[in-house]
Ligand SMILES: Nc1ncnc2c1ncn2[C@@H]1O[C@H](COP(=O)(O)OP(=O)(O)O)[C@@H](O)[C@H]1O
């Protein structure tokens with residue numbers, strides 16, 4: 102079976118993706134790799150909620166999602182952002198198909214903590230066989246992180262968490278978090294390799310905070326499973342250096358072990 106790479110594109114960088122990003126996708130696809138994209142859109146959701154005068158708050162990095170907030174989240178993620186990204190990929194010569202976690206029962210969830218978070222979902226199942234089939238075609242599935250529960254209720258899922266769950270379900274070889282920074286920075290310097298132990302220390306000392314927390318949490322969960330490494334890279338810069346090394350933070354089980 103072909104190698105699968107799951108790429109999470111953060112809302113922070115969607116409007117600034119470099120030519121090198123699209124070039125890397127083309128190269129991976131032409132090498133026969135299956136690509137699945139999961140995207141975010143936090144800043145766009147925030148903007149629309151503000152425009153509509155709907156209050157929203159974050160609890161431990163997750164957006165508290167009332168019914169009213171959920172409507173906006175779905176509209177922005179599964180509507181605006183998903184179609185913008187699909188359209189952009191197509192403009193760059195890639196074949197893409199937009200979906201949300203609702204389509205083809207892709208992402209089933211259970212409520213994470215109704216009392217404090219409302220309709221925020223924790224992934225319980227991914228329709229991996231359908232997704233694998235789709236990714237094995239010439240198309241790149243582009244997924245908005247909206248899930249459903251057994252009653253058909255829709256949920257908002259953090260995009261990093263959704264990407265981690267999709268990567269684990271597909272037994273992907275690589276999980277890439279594409280964001281607006283070159284990787285994990287510590288005192289202004291890029292951390293090229295990080296182990297779980299180092300990450301826990303960096304969270305503890307406050308070096309890793311905010312939007313980086315769900316990324317490293319998803320990374321730690323994924324490498325506890327089948328993934329060998331998770332990489333955090335900037336979408337504004339080329340992924341690869343002149344010698345073909347990926348430029349970013351590699352998160353792996355143990356130092357030096359891939
Ligand atoms: N140690 C760290 N190194 C780099 N960025 C960090 C770190 N800790 C927190 N961050 C923040 O995480 C942000 C990326 O997360 P986020 O804004 O949620 O982006 P995305 O939309 O790509 O998921 C960075 O812009 C930065 O502000």
Ligand SMILES: CC(=O)N[C@@H](CCC(=O)OP(=O)(O)O)C(=O)O
Pocket residue numbers: 110111112113140141142143144146162163164174221246257258259260261312
């Ligand atoms: C539950 C939760 O917090 N969901 C996120 C989903 C979007 C997201 O994760 O977007 P980024 O990757 O751009 O941050 C939200 O509502 O903002």
